[in-house]
Amino acid sequence: MPRQSSRKSAGKLPDIRAVAAMAKVSIATVSRTINNSPLVSERLKKRVWQAIKQLNYLPNTHARTLVSGRSRLLGIIVENITNPFFPELVQSFEEIAVAHGYEILVSSSSSDAAVLATCARRMLERKVDGVAVMTFGEEEPVLDQLVHRGVPIVLAEFKLDDPKASTILLDYSTGIHAAVRHLADLGHRSIGFLAGPRSLHSAITRENDFRAAMQAAGLSTQKKWTIECDHTLKGGVSGFEQLRRLTNRPSAIICSNDMTAIGVLRAAYMAGLRVPEDLSVIGLDDVDFAEYTLPPLTTIRLSRVDLARSAFEALRLQAEDPDNPRMQREFLVSTSLVVRGSTAPPKTKA
Amino acid sequence: MPRQSSRKSAGKLPDIRAVAAMAKVSIATVSRTINNSPLVSERLKKRVWQAIKQLNYLPNTHARTLVSGRSRLLGIIVENITNPFFPELVQSFEEIAVAHGYEILVSSSSSDAAVLATCARRMLERKVDGVAVMTFGEEEPVLDQLVHRGVPIVLAEFKLDDPKASTILLDYSTGIHAAVRHLADLGHRSIGFLAGPRSLHSAITRENDFRAAMQAAGLSTQKKWTIECDHTLKGGVSGFEQLRRLTNRPSAIICSNDMTAIGVLRAAYMAGLRVPEDLSVIGLDDVDFAEYTLPPLTTIRLSRVDLARSAFEALRLQAEDPDNPRMQREFLVSTSLVVRGSTAPPKTKA
DNA sequence: GTGAAAGCGCTAACAA
DNA sequence: TTGTTAGCGCTTTCAC
Numbered sequence: 212m213p214r215q216s217s218r219k220s221a222g223k224l225p226d227i228r229a230v231a232a233m234a235k236v237s238i239a240t241v242s243r244t245i246n247n248s249p250l251v252s253e254r255l256k257k258r259v260w261q262a263i264k265q266l267n268y269l270p271n272t273h274a275r276t277l278v279s280g281r282s283r284l285l286g287i288i289v290e291n292i293t294n295p296f297f298p299e300l301v302q303s304f305e306e307i308a309v310a311h312g313y314e315i316l317v318s319s320s321s322s323d324a325a326v327l328a329t330c331a332r333r334m335l336e337r338k339v340d341g342v343a344v345m346t347f348g349e350e351e352p353v354l355d356q357l358v359h360r361g362v363p364i365v366l367a368e369f370k371l372d373d374p375k376a377s378t379i380l381l382d383y384s385t386g387i388h389a390a391v392r393h394l395a396d397l398g399h400r401s402i403g404f405l406a407g408p409r410s411l412h413s414a415i416t417r418e419n420d421f422r423a424a425m426q427a428a429g430l431s432t433q434k435k436w437t438i439e440c441d442h443t444l445k446g447g448v449s450g451f452e453q454l455r456r457l458t459n460r461p462s463a464i465i466c467s468n469d470m471t472a473i474g475v476l477r478a479a480y481m482a483g484l485r486v487p488e489d490l491s492v493i494g495l496d497d498v499d500f501a502e503y504t505l506p507p508l509t510t511i512r513l514s515r516v517d518l519a520r521s522a523f524e525a526l527r528l529q530a531e532d533p534d535n536p537r538m539q540r541e542f543l544v545s546t547s548l549v550v551r552g553s554t555a556p557p558k559t560k561a
Numbered sequence: 562m563p564r565q566s567s568r569k570s571a572g573k574l575p576d577i578r579a580v581a582a583m584a585k586v587s588i589a590t591v592s593r594t595i596n597n598s599p600l601v602s603e604r605l606k607k608r609v610w611q612a613i614k615q616l617n618y619l620p621n622t623h624a625r626t627l628v629s630g631r632s633r634l635l636g637i638i639v640e641n642i643t644n645p646f647f648p649e650l651v652q653s654f655e656e657i658a659v660a661h662g663y664e665i666l667v668s669s670s671s672s673d674a675a676v677l678a679t680c681a682r683r684m685l686e687r688k689v690d691g692v693a694v695m696t697f698g699e700e701e702p703v704l705d706q707l708v709h710r711g712v713p714i715v716l717a718e719f720k721l722d723d724p725k726a727s728t729i730l731l732d733y734s735t736g737i738h739a740a741v742r743h744l745a746d747l748g749h750r751s752i753g754f755l756a757g758p759r760s761l762h763s764a765i766t767r768e769n770d771f772r773a774a775m776q777a778a779g780l781s782t783q784k785k786w787t788i789e790c791d792h793t794l795k796g797g798v799s800g801f802e803q804l805r806r807l808t809n810r811p812s813a814i815i816c817s818n819d820m821t822a823i824g825v826l827r828a829a830y831m832a833g834l835r836v837p838e839d840l841s842v843i844g845l846d847d848v849d850f851a852e853y854t855l856p857p858l859t860t861i862r863l864s865r866v867d868l869a870r871s872a873f874e875a876l877r878l879q880a881e882d883p884d885n886p887r888m889q890r891e892f893l894v895s896t897s898l899v900v901r902g903s904t905a906p907p908k909t910k911a
Numbered sequence: 912g913t914g915a916a917a918g919c920g921c922t923a924a925c926a927a
Numbered sequence: 928t929t930g931t932t933a934g935c936g937c938t939t940t941c942a943c
Contacts, residue, residue, distance in 0.1 A: 224710065226936055237914045242938060250912055272686045273623040273632065274936035277919045282623065295849070298648055305667060314666055314687065317655060336622045337664065360574065444853060473853055480855050499645070503794060503823055505830050505855045576920055587930045592922060600928060624920035627935045 225266040233262035245270055276338060283313045285526055286334040286342035288327075291319030294442065294470055295498045296515065300345060303519035311527065313340075320346055327353040335360060341526030344369075345518075347413050363529030365522050365542075368413055375533075377525035379518065379542045381413065383495075384420045386511035386546025387465070390493050391424040393509075393548055394463045398556045399491060403436040403461035405450040405471050414442070417467050417495065436461050440471050447474020455482060462557035463491035469498045469510055476504055476553070487555035497549055506552030517544045575616040583612035595620055626688060633663045635876055636684040636692035638677075641669035644792065644820055645848045646865065650695060653869035661877065663690075670696055677703040685710060691876030694719075695868075697763050713879030715872050715892075718763055725883075727875035729868065729892045731763065733845075734770045736861035736896025737815070740843050741774035743859075743898055744813045748906045749841060753786040753811035755800040755821050764792070767817050767845065786811050790821050797824020805832060812907035813841035819848045819860055826854055826903070837905035847899055856902030867894045 231238040236255055243251045244259040251259075262268070276282040287304050289297040301317055308315045316337060318330035331353045334342055341363040344354060357364055358373050365377040394402055404421045407414025418437065425432045438453050440446035447466060451474065454460060466472040472494030479486050486492055486506060494501060497512035521542040528538050581588040586605055593601045594609040601609075612618070626632040637654050639647040651667055658665045666687060668680035681703050684692055691713040694704060707714055708723050715727040744752055754771045757764025768787065775782045788803050790796035797816060801824065804810060816822040822844030829836050836842055836856060844851060847862035871892035878888050 228936080238937080239914055239916095239939080240912085243913090246938080252912060255913085269682060269686050271627070271688065271936050273626040273688060274919090275938075276623040277621070277627055277921085277936080278938045280919080293849075298652060302648060306669075309668075309683070314683065316664055318659075319656075332619060333659070333664065336619050338621065338623060477853070477855060499643075500850050500853070503827070503850070503854075505827060578920080588921080589923085589930060589932095590928090593929090596922080602928065605929080621920050624935090625922075627920080627937085628922045630935080 225268045227268075227270070229266055230259065230262045230268050233266060234258040280338075281530070282338045282340055284316060284337055284339045285313050285523070286316045286318065286330075286339040287345060287522070288318045288320050288330055288342060289345045290348065291321035291326075294468065294496075295500060296469070296496045296513075297345070299499055300515045300519060303515045304343065304522060307516075307519055307523045311523070313523075313527075322346070322348060324353065328356075331356040335362070340530040341365070343522040343526060345522070348411060363526055363533070365525040367518070367522075368416075375529060377529065377540045377542065379521050379525070379544055381416075381513065381518075382543055382545045383413075383417050383511075383513075384423070384546075386495070386513070386548055387417065387420040388424040388427060389548035390465055390509075390511050391421070391428050391430070393550065393554065394465075394491060394493070395428045395430060397463075397491065397554060399461075399463040400430060400557075401433075401436070401459075401461040401463070402430065403438070403454050403464040404432075405438055405440045405447060405464060405466045405475065407440065407442045407467035407471075409439055411442075414467055421465060433459075433461075440467065440474075442468045442470060444470050444474040444477070447471035447476075448478040449474075451475045451478035451482075462559075463493070463554070465493045465495075467495060469494035469496040469501050469508065472508055472510065472553075473500075473504055476506075476508070480505075487553050489558065491554040491557070493548075493554060495546075501549075502551070504553070509551045509554040510549050511546050512549050513546050514544065575618045577618075577620070579616055580609065580612045580618050583616060584608040630688075631880070632688040632690055634666060634687055634689045635663050635873070636666045636668065636680075636689040637695060637872075638668045638670050638680055638692060639695045640698065641671035641676075642792075644818065644846075645850060646819070646846045646863075647695070649849060650865045650869060653865045654693065654872060657866075657869055657873045661873070663873075663877075672696070672698060674703065678706075681706040685712070690880040691715070693872040693876060695872070698761060713876055713883070715875040715879075717868070717872075718766075725879060727879065727890045727892065729871050729875070729894055731766075731863065731868075732893055732895045733763075733767050733861075733863075734773070734896075736845070736863070736898055737767065737770040738774040738777060739898035740815055740859075740861050741771070741778050741780070743900065743904065744815070744841060744843070745778045745780060747813075747841065747904060749811075749813040750780060750907075751783075751786070751809075751811040751813070752780065753788070753804050753814040754782075755788055755790045755797060755814060755816045755825065757790065757792045757817035757821075759789060761792075764817055771815060783809075783811075790817065790824075792818045792820060794820050794824040794827070797821035797826075798828040799824075801825045801828035801832075812909075813843070813904070815843045815845075817845055819844035819846040819851050819858065822858055822860065822903075823850075823854055826858070830855075837903050839908065841904040841907070843898075843904060845896075851899075852901070854903070859901045859904040860899055861896050862899045863896050864894065 227238045227241050230241045305315050320327050344366045363375045367379045370378045406418045438450045440450040475492050494508050494510035497510045501508040501510050577588045577591050580591045655665050670677050694716045697717050713725045717729045720728045756768045788800045790800040825842050844858050844860035847860045851858040851860050
């Protein structure tokens with residue numbers, strides 16, 4: 212009776228020993244060959260590759276990880292919310308990672324401590340080479356688990372005083388300034404702002420940048436025209452309605468994120484207002500869907516690709532060169548304005 | 562000089578041996594305990610768990626995989642297209658898998674043979690316990706790689722004659738019949754259909770189901786009113802425009818997927834037509850964004866959660882009970898109509 | 912340059 | 928019930 216005929220159909224899969232035997236070399240030489248070690252002669256290299264091909268050999272990642280300590284596995288933790296920005300970010304991160312021979316483990320945190328603890332555990336058990344923490348929120352103490360075990364991490368908009376931690380700074384300012392200028396150039400004088408929840412660091416930054424941009428454009432801001440929303444579509448709807456009740460209304464609205472802007476689009480539609488003729492709207496993020504709204508949304512792009520690339524780069528530097536003291540530990544991701552169809556000159560200059 | 566002070570900060574992480582030492586048992590007992598083996602006495606179990614907690618011990622997945630042959634890793638291959646249905650499906654699959662203690666590896670196939678080969682390799686090297694092939698297209702010969710190595714796979718709308726392969730059948734008919742009946746009840750008599758590319762098996766099925774549903778509702782179909790599109794937003798736009806050029810136009814359009822429907826929404830808006838007053842539109846998929854379109858899209862839901870759940874279940878059955886000859890090998894996922902704002906009675910009954 | 916041999920941390924067969 | 932032990936497939940000294 213065969214030992215484990217059940218798991219694999221054709222008996223045993225070829226292992227490094229089989230390759231070595233076929234190529235008539237030691238397993239060390241096979242290992243060196245597949246790891247591109249320079250100390251293998253061309254002659255043997257060729258024999259080994261030939262055997263590998265012939266046997267259809269694939270190295271076993273788990274065995275490699277076990278002995279080398281490196282898994283080529285990266286974790287990414289995002290918020291478990293309805294904002295499509297996060298799934299899109301994960302996808303970008305994944306693509307970049309895979310292109311570099313890494314796999315990724317995804318965790319949705321939902322900012323619940325127990326869930327987060329499980330996240331960390333999953334990552335730790337699989338021996339990830341690094342974790343990108345893309346929650347943009349208050350960073351939970353669970354991260355200590357990771358840091359404590361010496362796992363490299365990279366955080367968005369949050370600095371951690373640890374040699375294994377890197378930070379990605381987001382420059383919202385550039386994009387927000389461009390947005391305000393765009394509106395000002397169009398002739399808008401009164402611009403409202405639907406802010407994100409003040410509990411979010413990023414939301415506060417965006418709001419401050421908006422105010423600074425208005426000032427820079429020589430436009431005055433009105434307290435009433437800045438409303439705290441919650442970064443959801445519903446929040447956008449209610450934000451619009453609050454603005455709508457005012458007697459003196461802005462002719463354009465900049466939103467702290469795209470979902471809010473999409474809420475405004477919907478609310479305006481319901482109210483019989485035409486965008487951009489009656490009201491200009493600008494979002495922030497540039498989620499994939501921003502292109503498909505009616506009208507297509509003018510928005511401030513926060514490039515998920517740039518963000519993902521920076522996160523990956525930070526992690527890879529740490530993973531592949533852990534002892535370099537002068538490694539880059541801070542990364543900057545910029546924003547830019549994408550003009551589509553939701554902005555136009557105001558009907559009457561205010 | 563410490564051996565590998567560089568990788569981990571606090572020397573060596575606790576391993577199964579450390580736990581065994583602390584609990585004063587053998588490593589076998591520790592292994593049995595963490596694997597819930599019934600043959601460990603409560604007394605020892607307790608001691609072991611205590612030691613585990615105290616040492617903050619986490620078992621090493623790679624070591625477990627290496628010896629047990631099971632990785633608790635599942636692969637999923639989807640098409641690399643802009644249709645948001647696929648990322649959403651991946652997310653559902655992921656959630657279910659994680660809830661059951663599995664991790665997933667994602668591959669976007671882009672139906673390029675070389676890319677697909679890499680997909681298969683990634684999965685094979687990481688020793689996945691199964692692969693969900695959610696391409697809905699012609700299934701590439703690369704799958705043989707997987708099948709040949711005895712990896713369980715599950716396919717959508719495609720049967721493979723292999724004991725390790727399962728199939729998920731999609732019942733579009735129910736949803737499409739409901740959609741046609743909904744339109745008929747509203748008073749529509751003339752209904753157009755924007756089909757998917759005929760190269761896709763699923764697109765053809767949907768088209769046939771539409772015809773059958775029309776017949777069942779006692780409505781006649783016109784050749785001109787069925788147009789082959791490509792399941793993209795652009796395709797929807799051009800499909801709408803073709804319909805628009807006709808002298809005798811349908812008062813409602815059913816689309817083979819949501820992206821097409823969203824294209825119709827946009828094209829109608831551009832043409833100055835109001836949806837649903839001037840034209841009713843129905844999609845298929847119920848992507849997340851269908852809720853956010855203007856107006857919110859009435860659509861035929863193809864539940865990604867159901868699909869993901871079936872795929873996971875199929876794989877898990879195979880992975881955890883590989884030798885059961887009478888295992889369920891076929892799964893059925895149904896569709897249903899979700900009525901939102903893009904359908905209404907026609908202005909004038911045709 | 913190349914090979915022999917010592918594990919990486921764990922599970923499972925076998926012994927007791 | 929519990930412990931002892933032989934590997935899982937690979938990388939990496941160390942010796943030649």
